[in-house]
Amino acid sequence: MPPRPIHEPRRDTCPWCGSxxxxxxxxxxxxxxxxxxxxxxxxxxxxxxxxxxxRLSAEGLDLYRRSPGEQDAARLAARVLAARTARRRLRATAxxxxxxxxxxxxxxxxxxxxxxxxxxxxxxxxxxxxxVDPTSRVVSARDAGRLEEAHQGELSHPGTYTRLxxxxxxxxxxxxxxxxxxxxxxxxxxxxxxxxxGHLLLELPDPQSAFAALLGKWWVPYGQPRHLHLIPLANxxxxxxxxxxxxxxxxxxxxxxxxxxxxxxxxxxTRAIPAPRTGLLRATAPLVAAATALDHTLAPLLRHTRFSxxxxxxxxxx
Numbered sequence: 001m002p003p004r005p006i007h008e009p010r011r012d013t014c015p016w017c018g019s020x021x022x023x024x025x026x027x028x029x030x031x032x033x034x035x036x037x038x039x040x041x042x043x044x045x046x047x048x049x050x051x052x053x054x055r056l057s058a059e060g061l062d063l064y065r066r067s068p069g070e071q072d073a074a075r076l077a078a079r080v081l082a083a084r085t086a087r088r089r090l091r092a093t094a095x096x097x098x099x100x101x102x103x104x105x106x107x108x109x110x111x112x113x114x115x116x117x118x119x120x121x122x123x124x125x126x127x128x129x130x131x132v133d134p135t136s137r138v139v140s141a142r143d144a145g146r147l148e149e150a151h152q153g154e155l156s157h158p159g160t161y162t163r164l165x166x167x168x169x170x171x172x173x174x175x176x177x178x179x180x181x182x183x184x185x186x187x188x189x190x191x192x193x194x195x196x197x198g199h200l201l202l203e204l205p206d207p208q209s210a211f212a213a214l215l216g217k218w219w220v221p222y223g224q225p226r227h228l229h230l231i232p233l234a235n236x237x238x239x240x241x242x243x244x245x246x247x248x249x250x251x252x253x254x255x256x257x258x259x260x261x262x263x264x265x266x267x268x269x270t271r272a273i274p275a276p277r278t279g280l281l282r283a284t285a286p287l288v289a290a291a292t293a294l295d296h297t298l299a300p301l302l303r304h305t306r307f308s309x310x311x312x313x314x315x316x317x318x
Contacts (some may be wrong), residue, residue, distance in 0.1 A: 002205075005057060005058060005059075005060075006057055006059055006060030006063055007054045007055065007056060007057060007060055008054055008056070008057050009053050009054060009123075010053055010054040011042075011051075011053050011054070011055070014044035014046070014047060014049055014051070015049070015051055015229075016049035016051075016231075016235060017046055017047040017049065018048055019044050019045065019047065021044065021045035021046055022043065022044060022045065022053075023040045023043055023045055024040060024041075024042055024043075024069050025041045025042060025043040025050055026040065026170045026216070026217060026222060026224075027039070027040050027041075027217075028039040028041075028222060028224045030224060030225055031218075031224070031267050031271060032066070032146070032163050032220075032267065033064075033218065034271075035064065035165065035225075036163070037112060037225065038131050039052060039224040039225040039285035040052065040053055041053070041222065041224070041230070043207075043274075046236070047232075048207070048230070048232045048233055049229070049230075049231060049232065049235055050207045050230040050231075050307060051130065051229050051230070051231075052224070052225065052227070052228045053183070053227065053230055055230065056109075056225060056262060058181060060225075061181065061182065061226075061228070062134075062189040063177075063254065064226055065134065065135065065179075065226065065268060066226050069242065070111045072223075072243050078314075082248070086115075087119045087122075087282065089189035090115060090118075090119035090120065090312040091119045091120070091122055091123055092117050092254070093116070093174065093201075093203065093255070094116070094122075094124065094233060095148070095199065095314075096211065096249070096254070096312065096314060097124075097170060097199065097314070098123070098312075099277055100199055101169070102124065102125075102126070102127070102209055103127050103168075103169035103170040103198075103199075104127065104128065104129070104167045104169055105127065105128050105165070105167060105170075106120070106124070106128070106129050106130070106168060106169065106170040106171075106172065106173045106192055107125050107129075107130050107132065107164065107168045107170070107171045107172070108120075108129060108130070108131045108132070108147075108171075108174070108177030109131075109132045109133075109155050109172065109173045109186070109190060110132070110174070110175070110179065111131035111132065111133050111137075111138055111141065111147070112133055112135070113137050113140065113141050113146070113170040114129070114131050114138065114139045114141035114142075114144075114146035114147050115144055115146075116172065116174055116254075117131060117141075117147055119205035122143035122226075122298070128148045129146075129148060130147055130148055130149040130151070130168075131140045131146075131147045131149070131150055131151070131269070132152075132153070132155045132160065132164075132243060133150075133151075133152065134152070134153060134154060135216070136152060136185055138150040138151065138152055139152055142261070142303070149185070150278070151155055151164070151191070154186075154187040154189075154230075155186055155189040155190060155193070156182070156185045156186050156188070160189075161189050164192070164193040166192075166195050166196075166199060167191065167195070168193050168194055168195065169192060169194075169195060169198045169199070169307040170192050170194075170198060170199050170200075170201060171190045171191075171193050171198070171199075171200050171201070172200075172201040172202075173186070173200070173201070173203075174189060174201070175203055175205070175294065175296035176200075177202070177204055177229065177231065177312075178204060178205060178227040178228065178229055178230060178231070179221065179226055179227065179228065180228065180229070183229050183231060183262065184239065186243040187200075187241070187243070188243070188264045189247070191243060191317055194317045195307060195314065195317075196317060196318070197317065197318075199248075199315065199316050199318070200240070200245065200314070200315045200316075200317065201312075201313075202236070202312065202313040202314075203255050203310055203311070203312050203313075204230075204231060204234075204236070204310065204311060204313075205223070205227070205230060205309060205310055206221075206252060206308060206309055206310055206311045207222070207230035207231070207232060208232055208233075208306065209306065209307060209308060210305070210306045210307045211254055211307055211309055212309075213262045215260065215264045218264035218267060218268055219260065219264065220259070220260070220263040220267065220311065221309055221310075230315055231300070233250060233252075233313070237250060239269045240315045241243070242306055244317070244318050245315040245316060245317055245318065246315065246318060247313060247314070247315050248308055248314050248315065248316050248317045249310065249312070249313065249314040250311070250312070250314075252303070252308040252310070252311045253304050253308060253314055254312060255308070255310040255311055256299060256302065256303035256308040256309055256310055257309060257310055258296045258298070258299035258302075259292075259295055260295060260307075260309055261291045261294055261295050262291035262294075262295050265287060265288055265291045266288050269281065269288070271288070279310045295309075
């Protein structure tokens with residue numbers, strides 16, 4: 001049997017609203033892993049939804065989702081768990097749920113190595129955390145004690161969908177929807193897993209960030225080829241409300257991640273310096289360090305402007 005194509009046919013209409021008024025927003029290669037191919041993002045002129053076109057198929061997404069090495073990924077996860085700044089940011093995200101009833105059960109979707117549940121347990125010590133992820137990393141996270149239950153696959157898969165019905169007080173999707181083939185189906189599955197009155201916690205890259213226009217393809221949240229959909233906040237809010245949810249919090253400031261300049265510079269340097277590049281990259285480390293310091297210095301100001309790169313939504317299932 002011949003291999004299935006890694007791209008779906010090119011779309012002529014917006015997958016969010018159906019409009020045929022599209023424009024090319026970006027063409028970019030795989031800047032992070034340097035795998036072959038150039039990928040396009042189109043934007044709808046009517047609803048502003050941005051989407052990969054032609055989009056990776058399920059087979060293509062699985063191909064590009066694979067990390068260069070699971071051992072390398074596991075070592076990176078261990079470093080992130082040990083990093084005070086990263087863990088502090090994850091705990092801050094968990095604390096967003098403190099004004100609401102303390103959850104008995106929490107499902108983290110797209111959890112990977114369960115870095116967020118590991119940090120959130122510092123805030124919610126008596127909550128049982130489960131995880132869903134397409135990769136085997138979720139199983140490793142359970143074996144490492146960071147999760148109670150691990151579900152490998154997509155949340156919207158019929159087996160997972162049925163098994164997790166109305167089991168959770170909180171479902172979190174942090175930087176997950178942009179990776180999915182069908183964000184609406186994934187949202188529906190998340191609400192299906194919530195108990196009545198439960199809360200959905202979402203974080204997504206903001207395609208309307210001023211950094212996206214300023215940095216172009218070097219803006220890391222464009223995330224090609226793994227980011228299939230970049231959803232404006234207004235579109236996500238309307239979708240949740242149409243599904244009977246009450247949006248109880250929506251903001252850009254608290255979710256901003258101060259890495260735009262340093263990440264863009266780091267990726268650009270890696271692309272520009274020919275192999276072998278270890279010595280030259282070491283020589284440019286002070287430049288990246290200066291950009292990192294500038295990101296963090298500007299963050300208190302930028303998070304309250306259109307330069308904020310991420311938005312957060314908390315919605316209650318009625």
